[in-house]
Amino acid sequence: MLQSFYTAITGLNGNQQWLNVISDNIANVNTIGFKSERVTFEDLIAHSLTTFANNTPKNTEIGGGSFIALTTKDFSQGSFMNTNSPTDLALDGEGFFMVKDNQGTVYYTRAGQFRLNADGDLVNVDGMKLQGWTLDDKGNIIGALDKINVPYAINPTITTKISLVEPTNLDSRSNVISATFDPTDSTTFNYVNSMTVYDSLGNPHTLSFYFQKTNESSTGSTWKVYVYMDNDLTTQVGSSTLNFDTNGNLTSGSPFTLSLTLTNGATSPQSITVDVSKIKQVASDFIFYANQDGFAKGDLIGVAVAEDGIIKGMYSNGNVKNIARLAVATFKDKEMLVRKGNNLYLPNTQTFTPIITPGGILSKVRSGFLELSNVDISREFINLITAQRAYQANARVITTDDQILQEAMNIKR
Template sequence: MAFQQGLSGLNAASKTMETIGNNVANAGTVGFKKSQAQFADVYASSLIGSGASPIGIGTKLARVSQSFTQANITGTNNPLDIAINGDGFFRMADPSGAITYTRNGQFQLNKNGNIENANGSLLTGYPVGANGAISNGAAAPLRITNTALAPKPTDKYNVNLNLDSGKPVIGAVFDPTDPTTYTNQTSVGVYDSLGNSHVLSTFYVNRGPAAPGAGNTWDVYATVDGTPIGYVPPAAPVALTSIAFSTGGVALATPAVNANLTLTNGATSPQAVSVDFSGTTQYALEFGVRDQTQNGYTAGNLVSFNLSPDGKVVGSYTNGQTYTLGQVALARFADPNGLLAQGDNQWVETSVSGPPVVSTPGNSGLGVVQSSAVEESNVDLTAELVSMITAQRIYQANAQTIKTEDQIMQTLVNLR
């Protein structure tokens, strides 16, 4: 009798429709992964085996498999919306501390500065150590603290310039207030240990050749906020350093020299600043500063943050500096289909999925992440609607086998 086969076919078609309906319902769910009902045929057991030409007794649902294929990535206006491009899951810690995994990257900051999803689960990652380096320990809930970035006092100043070889030799005693006692001057803003800005000025005096046939020597003097460095007036001026040039205009040696800044505003004093004149030349060109850099900055408050492809959360501060606040952790599994679905786009590991490989984006086979973006559902509505029509036809066909079997039974009952 075909009643059993037809009934199993109706159940199979119904399960297929349920799976398709769930896919269609979640076509707009961020990070959703579509499912597919998979079936197996069924044979009746017998004491002497199944025989040479067995007829099955229908079909059964073998499993519902999820497809973890990559979906389209769409941009958003929220910097904490994160999309994974490639393999991996976000590693989440729920309010009870249990670890779950998701592809839904819609996050926001809670009142404690943790990055959480709509369910209150916290995104885990690697914090920043005291030295500013990413910790390589166990992943823990990420936290973005809105604390001020401490100032960094300037300790390096690099200046690359050209000194005009056509300028006259000056024999007068240097006086920073008298422009006739120096050839050229340039200034740069530097910072003390409190983040206050000071003006470091350097003065260049052409002293002429040290000996007949030699290149010129230039004395370099310095002041901070107008106060001479290296001597206290009315003592005789002391040069910060001297730069000797070859007859071809190239500096014979440009070692870095320390300028000790004397400060009286409560900051660390004296403050040593290494001044490096590498690349400085003396050609028949106008005086010019090709490049000058200093490595200090004032204090700053956090104004925004974004995510780099390797998962680093980078904060931007009011002083123009950026600072790494942490790094997102991702996890991947040997068999993602072995994960146990928990709803809300969450999965947990099982013995079938295997243990997670947890690392940073771009490492250990993991994908990269994209800020201000989300991964859409990977449901193809066109394919689902076609499958829906097919499932409907299968349901009708199985119903027809039951109807036909009923007609045959009726014929047998009516035999006389």
Template sequence: MIESIYVGMTGLSSFSRGLRVIANNTTNLNTPGFKGSSLRFADAFYSNGSYSGRQFGQLGYGVSTTGTMMSFKPGELRQTGNGLDLAIDGQGLFTLRGEDGKITYTRAGQFQFNSDGILVNQGTGEKVMGVGADGKLTEISIANRRTNAGKPTTAIKFTGNLSSTGTDQTINNVRVIDSAGGEHTLSLKFTNTNTTTAGSWQVDLMDGTTVVGTKQLIFQNGKATAATEKLSFTYTPAGQAAQALTLDFSTDVTSFASGTLSTLAFASQDGFAPAGLSSAAFDATGTLVLTYANGQTEKGVRLSLGRFDTPEAVGALGSNQFEVLDGSAWHTGVAGTDFGSVRSGYIEISNVDLSQEFSDLVIMQRGYQASSQVISTANEMLQELFSMKSR
């Protein structure tokens, strides 16, 4: 009966550990990137039983636990709208490096740029690692990239039909960006010179009432000739350096008879003014994408990801982070082959299944009650034995 009490105690101890694991899972139900665990049970050792010299088989000594097993099944991806909240759709973990140089991993992609412009893990401050051009781990930084320098206009495109039977047309609102980022509005005046050269037009580039330059545009069979489809001008904005402008009529520009109605119009220009950074996010390949207020985008470093062959190679550290227990079972790379894709603006929430946890909780409770009842019964039997002896 003493052995029975011992066996019951192993049940109380093991089911208590199981309750602790369930409690940890349920309290982390809303923890981003959390991976639930389950307790592994095993029967304890055995001995051969005997009575009055007769063997009657093996008797067990209760239950033991052999540790916990983390479940790395993916959690639900929940949209946040923050471009620096990241989730991995598939295999992989984000790579972090602490101040001491230790590498850890996480599925909770809650990141931000610190005051130095370096991407770090929120709350704990570890740097988020990317893959440099040399294939080595590197910081992801926006230092010196918070402003886009801008670009002066070099090419202006037009679209539409310049009526071959018209006499003249003026296109206003031709936008030009100078080298300092200033915007200027020019106009383009077309004068039909078909009487001197078939299909020809005199083209005057105007800055207000000032003629910047004059060129000739010639059409054959309704299309601008190769020699005149791109006209070059030199424009000098007030107080700025001279800049070369190319007026491009090579695409989507025609000249057919349409009375006095012409639809030729300014289409686009390739310049843009300086502007500040408006947003930072990552694309599906894990590449940093910076978007500026002038509509321009730039790409940066690509995120470094890690993955493992077996859960036994992973150790939980807390703060939504994991460490490497067996380096031979770990692999590093980037989103794509053998790794999942990166989802910007999403967070992976806990993979804990609450209904399963409640079901396991009932099992643990019943197991604990049963073990307690075994101890109580064995104790009563002992007391009865002592009572018999005293009589």
């Protein structure tokens, strides 16, 4: 008779623990990136005996109640909340963000509330540093996995190369000019256009490109290019001859070098290579479109994160720089992850190696969004009622057992 008391107690204990899990899920309904837990019950055996009669087994099995064998996490996708903060991130799909504390421990999380600290590091609400890879100027990953640092300022870069690219065009319908070129006389050239370049201190300088058509024949056309700096029309800093075939394709004249002499304390002289290989000469209006590789000092004015996890810094000099690409980790068996509080997980063995990929491969990175808790309130309320009734039923078993035991005691009387 006493066995039924202990059997009912296991039911009380198990359902009490289930209520604890349910209450934890409900309490975290507004926790960013929270993943709900569910319980798994298993039965206990108090007595099991098998006998045989006429070679037929006869089983006598009396259960000893139930217990919670384990809790499992529901890693299904939570809905997104728009925050309009570019450093708030959500993973649309598989994986976890990787963050590292000051002791070097790497944690895994779905909570993407990040910000820039005073050093330019991307950190979560607990100051742990978001992990990723640094990118070079061409967007290639360099170095090992490490913290993501966005510089608050970038130093000036001297201009070393100018590229005249498509759709740059010299109008083939232009008249040939036989007069000697004079930058002060507009009748001695066909076109002029200007662009800005930078010295080693980041000072801007204006280069003016003058184009003069000097010849046209059955085999093609010839143009002269003259370059002046900072409206100083007395000192030519470079020149070149451009030859085009009858199809308007450049046949000679690229590249050429500009030699600049600066008097403002910057590196002197400064040489700039001008690549004109993309210039065309067709019957269309004159177009001047040039790129150059220099810029002035820039201060950070904004951060953007692309779907592939590339973090860009936007600077006051107009430069948009690829800074880093964040890392996304996943595990073959996510039940190996153990909750450590503060929305953080760790594998239950330090030798359990995650699968680490750049953002955008396992999942897309949503900038300006946060992933909400995936707790289903309606389901939790149903579980709450079920757990409550199960607890009450087990308590009633104990009450009934007590009444039966009392009747047994009354036999003696």
